[in-house]
Amino acid sequence: xxxxxxxxxxxxxxxxxxxxxxxxxxxxxxxxxxxxxxxxxxxxxxxxxxxxxxxxxxxxxxxxxxxxxxxxxxxxxxxxxxxxxxxxxxxxxxxxxxxxxxxxxxxxxxxxxxxxxxxxxxxxx
Amino acid sequence: xxxxxxxxxxxxxxxxxxxxxxxxxxxxxxxxxxxxxxxxxxxxxxxxxxxxxxxxxxxxxxxxxxxxxxxxxxxxxxxxxxxxxxxxxxxxxxxxxxxxxxxxxxxxxxxxxxxxxxxxxxxxxxxxxxxxxxxxxxxxxxxxxxxxxxxxxxxxxxxxxxxxxxxxxxxxxxxxxxxxxxxxxxxxxxxxxxxxxxxxxxxxxxxxxxxxxxxxxxxxxxxxxxxxxxxxxxxxxxxxxxxxxxxxxxxxxxxxxxxxxxxxxxxxxxxxxxxxxxxxxxxxxxxxxxxxxxxxxxxxxxxxxxxxxxxxxxxxxxxxxxxxxxxxxxxxxxxxxxxxxxxxxxxxxxxxxxxxxxxxxxxx
Numbered sequence: 001x002x003x004x005x006x007x008x009x010x011x012x013x014x015x016x017x018x019x020x021x022x023x024x025x026x027x028x029x030x031x032x033x034x035x036x037x038x039x040x041x042x043x044x045x046x047x048x049x050x051x052x053x054x055x056x057x058x059x060x061x062x063x064x065x066x067x068x069x070x071x072x073x074x075x076x077x078x079x080x081x082x083x084x085x086x087x088x089x090x091x092x093x094x095x096x097x098x099x100x101x102x103x104x105x106x107x108x109x110x111x112x113x114x115x116x117x118x119x120x121x122x123x124x125x
Numbered sequence: 126x127x128x129x130x131x132x133x134x135x136x137x138x139x140x141x142x143x144x145x146x147x148x149x150x151x152x153x154x155x156x157x158x159x160x161x162x163x164x165x166x167x168x169x170x171x172x173x174x175x176x177x178x179x180x181x182x183x184x185x186x187x188x189x190x191x192x193x194x195x196x197x198x199x200x201x202x203x204x205x206x207x208x209x210x211x212x213x214x215x216x217x218x219x220x221x222x223x224x225x226x227x228x229x230x231x232x233x234x235x236x237x238x239x240x241x242x243x244x245x246x247x248x249x250x251x252x253x254x255x256x257x258x259x260x261x262x263x264x265x266x267x268x269x270x271x272x273x274x275x276x277x278x279x280x281x282x283x284x285x286x287x288x289x290x291x292x293x294x295x296x297x298x299x300x301x302x303x304x305x306x307x308x309x310x311x312x313x314x315x316x317x318x319x320x321x322x323x324x325x326x327x328x329x330x331x332x333x334x335x336x337x338x339x340x341x342x343x344x345x346x347x348x349x350x351x352x353x354x355x356x357x358x359x360x361x362x363x364x365x366x367x368x369x370x371x372x373x374x375x376x377x378x379x380x381x382x383x384x385x386x387x388x389x390x391x392x393x394x395x396x397x398x399x400x401x402x403x404x405x406x407x408x409x410x411x412x413x414x415x416x417x418x419x420x421x422x423x424x425x426x427x428x429x430x431x432x433x434x435x436x437x438x439x440x441x442x443x444x445x446x447x448x449x450x451x452x453x454x455x456x457x458x459x460x461x462x463x464x465x466x467x468x469x470x471x472x473x474x475x476x477x478x479x480x481x482x483x484x485x486x487x488x489x
Contacts (some may be wrong), residue, residue, distance in 0.1 A: 030143075032157055033143075033154075033155065033159060033346065034155075034159040034160050034346075034436075035413035036412050036414065036436040037411070037413055037414070037436070055410070055465055057413060057414055057436075057465070059159050059346055059350070059414070059435060059436055060346070062413075062414070062416070062465040065467075084412075085158070085160065088158065125183070
C-alpha cells in the first residue's frame, strides 16, 4: 500500500508508478456532510500543484478542490455522478476523485500522516 | 461559547450527533447521514428534538380575544383542542414571527415560536397584553419532540394513544413509557406526524421509547431539507420584519375580515396596492444547490436573491426559495442563479416542491 500524503486543504494523494490517486480526507467529508454533487475536470487536463481542479458540493457548503500534485488528469471517478455519497462512505477507497499522471516528483509542501493529524487536531479544538 | 442545551443533550451526545449552534442552542445537525434521516421522515418515521423552540402559555379571561388581536389568522374558528398556523405582525405589516397557536381550553392557549425569536416574541406579547392576561414561559419545564413520517402513527408506542381523536391540527393527550404528554398532529416536514409536549424531567424516557420502537433520530439538517421540499418558510431566511405576509406567500394566513388586529390597516393597504416583491420556488436544473444570498436574474438583470436552498434528496436536484421583484418571473420562467460553479439555470415552479403524507392526513 502506497503511503498517503495530505494537503492543508484536506485532499489526500497516494502514488503508484507515477500515477497519483487523489481524494478528500475523512476529516473533510465529516466536515462537509452529505456530498450531493462534484464538478471534476476532464481527462487530459493539465494541473499544477495547488490548482483548483473542481468543486465539491454538500448539503452544507460548496468548496473548491485543490490538486496536491502537478500532472495530467488520467482518470475521473465516474461512479460519483450517480453515487456522490461514496465520498462520505469511503473517502480513501471507492470515494477517490481523480487519478493524475505525475509530472515530476511530489511537491515538498505535502503533509505526512502525523503532520496531517496534528493539523486536524488543531482545527477541531 | 457553550450554547444552551435541551434536556435531551445527553441522548444526542450518546448517539454521536454532530452538534451545531442554532440560535444560541447546541443542537444536533445530524446523527449519521442527512440523506438517511430525510428518507426516514419521508418513508417511515423520524424523531426531532425541537425543544429549542419557545413554548408560551397564554391564559386568563379573554385570552382568545387578546390573541385574536395579536395574530393574523382567525382564531375564532378554533374550538378547544385545535391548533392553527398564524403570524405575528408589526403595525407596519412586517412579520415578527410565524407560530402555531394551540387552543387547549376555553381560556387556555399555547403558542410555539421560533427559537431565534423567543425573547422578542415574549416581549412583544407582554407589551401588548391587557391586565388579566397571563403569559407563562413553559419552555424549560415542557420539552417538545416532533415525530414525523407516514408511519409515525403506526409506531408501537403510539398504539396506546387515541390518535383518532387527533386529526390534522388537532390536540390530544397520551402516555408512553410512563411519560404523559400533550400531542398535536402538526409538524414542519410535509409529512403526517405529531408534536409531543412532555415534562422535561421525563422527556428522555419518551425519546428513548420512540427510538427503540423504530423512530429515526433526525437532526436540523434533515429538518431543513424536509421543510424546504414541503415549501414551508423559515423565519430569518425566507421572511423577517421587512417582509410582509403577502410577499412571503402567506396571505392565506391573513384574515382581514375577522376584525381589528395588529398590522391590519397596513396589510389592508398592502393587499389593495399589490406587492413589490414575492417569494418564489425554484427547481434547479441539476444537483448544484442554490445558496442563500445568490443572485437570481432573468435575461440579464438581477431581479432578486435566493432566501434558502438545499439539495432535495427526494427530487434529486437543487431546490430553493427566492425573493424577487413581483411579476419578474412567473411560474414556468427559466432564471439564472449565481453559483460557485458559475451560474446555473432554474425553473420557477409552484410550491410545495413535494407533497408528503400531511396532505393525506384527516382534517378536522
